[in-house]
Amino acid sequence: MSELKLELKEKIIEQLNLEDIAIEEIADTDPLFGEGLGLDSIDALELIVMLDKDYGIKLADPKQGRTIFESIDSMAAYIEENRSR
Amino acid sequence: MNKSVYINSIGSVSVQKTFDNSEFLNEITIYNDTVASVLNPDYKAYIPPAQARRMAKGIKMSTVSSQTALREAGLENVDAIIVGTGLGCIGDSVKFVRDIIDNDEQFLTPTRFIQSSHNTVSGQIALGIGCKGYNFTYVHAAVSFESSLIDAKMQLENDEAKNILVGGVDEMVKYHVDTHRLIGHIKSEPADSTKLLTSNTKGSVMGEGSHFFVLSNEKQESTYAELVGVETYNSISQENIPNKIESFLEEHHSAVDDLDLVILGNNGDVDFDGYYEGLSTGLFKDRPQAYYKHLSSEFDTASGFAFWLSAKILKMQTIPEVVKLNEIEVSNPLKILIYNQYRGENHSLMLLRKC
Numbered sequence: 001m002s003e004l005k006l007e008l009k010e011k012i013i014e015q016l017n018l019e020d021i022a023i024e025e026i027a028d029t030d031p032l033f034g035e036g037l038g039l040d041s042i043d044a045l046e047l048i049v050m051l052d053k054d055y056g057i058k059l060a061d062p063k064q065g066r067t068i069f070e071s072i073d074s075m076a077a078y079i080e081e082n083r084s085r
Numbered sequence: 086m087n088k089s090v091y092i093n094s095i096g097s098v099s100v101q102k103t104f105d106n107s108e109f110l111n112e113i114t115i116y117n118d119t120v121a122s123v124l125n126p127d128y129k130a131y132i133p134p135a136q137a138r139r140m141a142k143g144i145k146m147s148t149v150s151s152q153t154a155l156r157e158a159g160l161e162n163v164d165a166i167i168v169g170t171g172l173g174c175i176g177d178s179v180k181f182v183r184d185i186i187d188n189d190e191q192f193l194t195p196t197r198f199i200q201s202s203h204n205t206v207s208g209q210i211a212l213g214i215g216c217k218g219y220n221f222t223y224v225h226a227a228v229s230f231e232s233s234l235i236d237a238k239m240q241l242e243n244d245e246a247k248n249i250l251v252g253g254v255d256e257m258v259k260y261h262v263d264t265h266r267l268i269g270h271i272k273s274e275p276a277d278s279t280k281l282l283t284s285n286t287k288g289s290v291m292g293e294g295s296h297f298f299v300l301s302n303e304k305q306e307s308t309y310a311e312l313v314g315v316e317t318y319n320s321i322s323q324e325n326i327p328n329k330i331e332s333f334l335e336e337h338h339s340a341v342d343d344l345d346l347v348i349l350g351n352n353g354d355v356d357f358d359g360y361y362e363g364l365s366t367g368l369f370k371d372r373p374q375a376y377y378k379h380l381s382s383e384f385d386t387a388s389g390f391a392f393w394l395s396a397k398i399l400k401m402q403t404i405p406e407v408v409k410l411n412e413i414e415v416s417n418p419l420k421i422l423i424y425n426q427y428r429g430e431n432h433s434l435m436l437l438r439k440c
Contacts, residue, residue, distance in 0.1 A: 015194075016138065017138035017139060017196075018138060019134075019138060020134055038135055042139070042195050042196060042199075045194070045195045046194050046195065046196060049192050049193070049194050052192060053188070053191075053192040
């Protein structure tokens with residue numbers, strides 16, 4: 001699980017072009033949207049595509065994203081449970 | 086009666102340190118290469134990091150140059166934004182198309198799509214300042230910038246707008262450089278920028294840049310010059326260029342003898358500099374001449390650098406030594422003609438005068 005969390009942090013930094021943020025600066029429980037990393041709705045779409053492309057998870061209801069993308073912890077848990085690749 | 090059109094402010098990001106508007110080519114960046122990249126300003130001073138992370142280089146450059154122009158004009162918003170670009174944000178266009186191919190048309194992400202259209206720059210500037218007015222992008226190779234000037238000039242002359250932000254931008258990316266190198270449009274050997282016109286080789290030194298201006302039909306303290314005329318020609322034979330220039334000048338109640346400076350777009354391409362050399366030794370042989378592509382490099386909207394240069398010369402009443410093409414001196418330049426073409430096509434004339 002900790003490997004997956006590290007992988008997610010790397011992917012988020014790279015795919016969302018968070019050039020000024022280091023992996024160590026993202027805590028597992030930090031909120032990804034709003035106060036935390038400050039991601040927005042376009043980033044949410046990027047993350048939905050990432051789940052599909054890298055882990056074979058299709059979100060039928062985009063509203064699910066609200067809870068899944070709360071933090072690195074919640075993302076990792078959802079991926080562990082639902083991944084097909 | 087048509088209103089006059091004034092250049093009320095300027096902003097530039099180029100291969101030279103032009104982003105600092107308090108200077109006028111005081112420090113010259115000399116290169117010895119086949120390509121030349123812009124001198125990057127401190128983008129963080131202009132763009133919040135959260136926004137910058139989604140911006141292509143062309144958008145970042147244009148955010149800085151447009152903000153510089155707006156600030157100097159003392160404006161927070163304008164009536165219209167008109168941008169000329171040869172290739173738009175080609176870097177993200179290439180990445181988006183590559184994603185389509187690599188991922189078998191699946192998993193396409195929104196960011197690259199948003200930035201892969203040519204009008205991203207004008208859109209981003211409008212979003213940044215909250216401009217809901219006319220927003221237009223002209224994509225017309227080497228006359229893209231001039232096309233946007235023509236549109237702005239007509240609107241201002243007819244009093245359809247009071248202040249228009251007009252610009253030209255092109256970014257340089259690896260794919261574009263690779264393809265243009267392959268077809269021989271970029272020099273195969275590095276060229277020393279101080280000896281560009283005597284390189285005697287084919288092709289040009291490719292580069293990038295962003296130049297924005299606030300044009301207005303009202304003169305103010307910051308005004309640089311008056312834009313008298315702009316004309317574009319998709320194709321003209323080399324022999325017919327002097328006639329076109331004389332007709333253009335006559336249309337604007339001028340003649341060759343009235344010109345205090347002629348700025349030519351020589352880029353050191355042995356195959357096409359003949360267009361300029363014919364004028365240097367012919368029609369303009371008795372006029373002071375200047376050139377600029379050894380400073381700006383070549384790109385579709387490089388004539389924006391010449392427009393910036395002319396505006397600066399007319400306001401500051403000084404011609405930097407580094408741009409002089411002949412030794413005919415002029416003490417107080419009042420009228421400048423810019424002539425540009427790229428590879429024998431898309432010719433343009435721009436006439437500016439001191440006001």
